[in-house]
Amino acid sequence: MRQPRPSKSRRTPDEWHEGEHLLSLEEADLPAGRHAFHKEELMTFIQQETQGASATTPAPPVPAPARRRVLRPLSVLPAAACSLAVLAAGVLTLTGKGGTGDEAVAGPPLTATVGTGTSSGVTQLLDRISLASNKAPQVKVGAGQYVYVESRVGTTYEKTVDNKTTLASDGIHRRQIWNSTDGTEGWLIDPAVTPPGGEKLDRTNENGTNEPAYLNAPTYDYLATLPTDPETLLKEIYKETKGKGNNPDQEAFTTIGDLLNESLPPAELNTALFKAVGQIPGVVQVKNAVDAVGRQGIAVARLDETSGARTEWVFDPKTYAYLGERTIQVRPNGGDSGLIEPGTVLYTEAVIVRQAVHALKEVPSSGV
Numbered sequence: 001m002r003q004p005r006p007s008k009s010r011r012t013p014d015e016w017h018e019g020e021h022l023l024s025l026e027e028a029d030l031p032a033g034r035h036a037f038h039k040e041e042l043m044t045f046i047q048q049e050t051q052g053a054s055a056t057t058p059a060p061p062v063p064a065p066a067r068r069r070v071l072r073p074l075s076v077l078p079a080a081a082c083s084l085a086v087l088a089a090g091v092l093t094l095t096g097k098g099g100t101g102d103e104a105v106a107g108p109p110l111t112a113t114v115g116t117g118t119s120s121g122v123t124q125l126l127d128r129i130s131l132a133s134n135k136a137p138q139v140k141v142g143a144g145q146y147v148y149v150e151s152r153v154g155t156t157y158e159k160t161v162d163n164k165t166t167l168a169s170d171g172i173h174r175r176q177i178w179n180s181t182d183g184t185e186g187w188l189i190d191p192a193v194t195p196p197g198g199e200k201l202d203r204t205n206e207n208g209t210n211e212p213a214y215l216n217a218p219t220y221d222y223l224a225t226l227p228t229d230p231e232t233l234l235k236e237i238y239k240e241t242k243g244k245g246n247n248p249d250q251e252a253f254t255t256i257g258d259l260l261n262e263s264l265p266p267a268e269l270n271t272a273l274f275k276a277v278g279q280i281p282g283v284v285q286v287k288n289a290v291d292a293v294g295r296q297g298i299a300v301a302r303l304d305e306t307s308g309a310r311t312e313w314v315f316d317p318k319t320y321a322y323l324g325e326r327t328i329q330v331r332p333n334g335g336d337s338g339l340i341e342p343g344t345v346l347y348t349e350a351v352i353v354r355q356a357v358h359a360l361k362e363v364p365s366s367g368v
Contacts, residue, residue, distance in 0.1 A: 183219035291324035
């Protein structure tokens with residue numbers, strides 16, 4: 001069944017004016033979209049840091065759920081030779097400490113000004129993005145090649161040591177991932193969550209067999225099998241993600257967003273994804289959004305009413321090319337501790353390179 005579009009006469013939650021009554025949250029999970037592998041990595045990090053502070057202090061509970069193992073984490077923990085700061089009106093500036101951004105150095109929480117979301121004009125914006133996507137040069141991946149995605153990422157997280165919880169971040173740092181077209185071979189380098197030099201990725205389960213690809217853990221080959229009719233595609237997304245996330249509409253939005261990041265959808269599918277998202281209730285546009293390296297753009301966004309966090313896909317305002325993603329808290333008292341206030345950037349990403357390469361750990365000449 002086709003999902004109804006949001007009514008233009010009814011304001012969405014992130015169109016509420018500042019000062020209106022906002023719901024108090026008993027708990028706010030990090031948004032259902034960075035469900036990949038971060039629960040395990042976050043637990044490991046907390047255990048290591050806690051042991052360093054006090055050998056007798058047990059590791060605190062993990063504040064966020066996990067989903068995928070092979071793609072990017074939400075809680076990519078401490079990092080970066082630079083931290084994210086706000087100057088004004090949502091403008092994010094990288095304040096450098098020297099170095100290349102490859103290191104993982106804990107820092108203060110990431111923050112930004114919360115932009116206003118509006119459902120007005122979002123359909124037209126998605127049409128322009130779809131058209132631009134269809135006309136853009138396409139990356140061709142041949143047999144035996146690997147999909148390489150390089151990005152800059154950063155995360156704010158809750159950190160508990162000796163029963164005291166504070167907010168910290170991993171700053172902005174470089175992340176590189178390689179995946180074979182069938183997903184059986186991969187490599188991840190992310191100083192926040194991997195050992196020096198990175199770690200192998202594969203789809204092997206505890207029984208030694210390869211897990212099949214699916215929407216929330218896709219492969220290049222799998223994406224080529226998905227329908228390219230927007231309505232059929234959206235039905236498939238709702239069907240496959242049933243029972244996941246905080247609600248069906250948010251999970252569908254999140255799933256589409258995940259496909260825009262560390263994967264490489266074929267051109268027809270990419271266009272269909274943008275058209276399909278326009279049929280999800282609650283989708284808005286935010287005219288002032290910034291990716292992880294400070295590139296200003298316009299965002300397609302949706303507020304998770306359970307967590308109070310809004311996930312924003314950032315596009316170039318002139319070319320409508322995809323720049324990256326940001327998840328920002330828009331409701332007060334988020335997280336287990338209630339410390340995550342509006343303006344806290346839970347996750348930010350800027351895609352720098354998306355290319356086909358011939359071998360694991362090969363970096364294309366356009367990589368930096």
